[in-house]
Amino acid sequence: MGEESVKLIGAWFSPFSFRVKCALEMKKIEYDYIDEDMFKMERPIISKHNPSYDKENKKVPVFVHGGNSVLESMVIVEYIEEMWPDRYPLLPKDVYEKSIARFWIKFIEDKGIVFFMFFITSGEANKKAQKDMLELLTTIETQSGIKDDNCKFFGGNKINAVDLAFSPFAYWLGAMEKAEGVALLEAHKFPKLHAWTEALKQDPVIQKNLPDFEELVGFFENIKKYGYLQTPPST
Template identity: 40%
Template structure:
């Protein structure tokens, strides 16, 4: 979106131990993503997004609003999605039994908050008429969770329950620059299916 040239390095998330490159650039959390700019690493998704927006602020696309209050509100919703929604959605697909039921209820309550926010805004995106900081922060909901819930056999984010949120997901996935850079759905499905199967084998009682 910013038109910045970059080199991408893929980290095998199924690999143990983690790559020396990841451990070098993110020794604290040992997680992806990591942005390396001028030889110096920046970690954590939202931190990276803000850094990119500030460093390349002369580009046509600005992710965060210019107004201080609007910018603070955008940060609030991005953090809400990242800290609250994504973990709850993940648990609703990964847990079993009563734990899954509890996680499902929690995730539905959080998605209802986002549904209400979209209804209040009456815009295509959380950022307004075009994609912004909050929309990118919500990419887990916008694309990934659809694949994950299919693998897990869970029907959580559906048009019947969350029509505006599902419409936003569709708008997000089909926004040209986003669509061009999303990983293929089949590849994601295979990745998460293998990950779920590995978890089942790990926790299954020995025969």
Template identity: 35%
Template sequence: MGEPVKVMSTFGSIYGHRPEVALRLKGIPYELLLEDLPNNKSELLLTCNPVHKLVPVLLHGHRSICESLIIVEYIDEAFKGPPLIPADPYERATARFWAQFIDQKFARPFWMSICMADGDKEEEEDFLKVAKENLLLLEGQLKGKRFFGGDSIGLVDIAASGLARWLEAFEEISGVDLLTDEKFPALNRWAKEYAGDEHAKECLPNKDELVAKFTAVRKKFQAMAEVPK
């Protein structure tokens, strides 16, 4: 029996999905510890991630690992099973580049756009224009491949998992059709493949529940923005 593995997360977290799917791909059993964020952070979370005080956190025995992409790399190195990151140095560096690109250009901006109250339309149009340009770059990376890493889910696919479920929620909340099949056929096909994978679908949040949560979050921020100062 190996050391116990636990994942600290919260419902609907793009980042929290990443260690879960990585562990499932490796066939590693784990316990999911859901935090009530942002106002009721547990002492365990504050102890295990004293710097950022955020999820996800991987607990492996007495060790705690923070930051979702770092956690995925740790899981790949610490546990046996299908590799998630290429062994070749150049391919590994390339995978890390695209994973960081996705984090910087999609995960954080989309989350911020969901949380923001209705803002300047020109600013929103600029955001969507840049998003489409970045999606085209990712579309090119899927040419001739089932997943970003080839025939199986790897680091880049895990980083991009937000495009397979969270983007649907964003589109419904905002009323914007961003990932259209006409402009992004490869990404649309990839999103269906990822969401249908036996390991990924077990830890993807329900879309309707995700929409409900993010709608409530957005209304909260809108109400805060309307309070006279």
């Protein structure tokens, strides 16, 4: 199908839409982007292209290629990798290294709710959520593919699918921390992970697609103030 009719439906604040944008642009795939208002009652574009859409399923991104819809951000990233394998590689060619990359992608997808719970909870639940978040950051710091000072990214010195999977920690977490008034990913506690966030944000494709930080902080502050986001709106 090549690049025929490549479309991405996302939301400006969504780190999951960001993952797919970066994958497409790293591979230099031309695409049409539609920024959806996730707080409208009706979403005709999403309902048209998302076969699982209902009023309880408001998620982005939705990737449309040649009329076929693909859902879930990291599923989309792997689809892009397999559809255009000869362009910028997002997964290792080595079978073992690819299995390790897929392990860490699944790991962070399974643990993703921890990322949000420290922000959407309060009181004792929030204390537990912050503890869970620190434990998650410790696991990533000590067990992930960021091995030493010569390895900037997960598994090497080029951004790959694992970096995209973990990208919410590089930017969105900071906005949540500022809105919440806490500091979790501190450089002296998590030096490797913190250095990774800085290296990632220096990449031109990453920089281009990051939302304005203060606007993102304001978005999360409104969530804390008005409580209109109860569950993660994206995947």
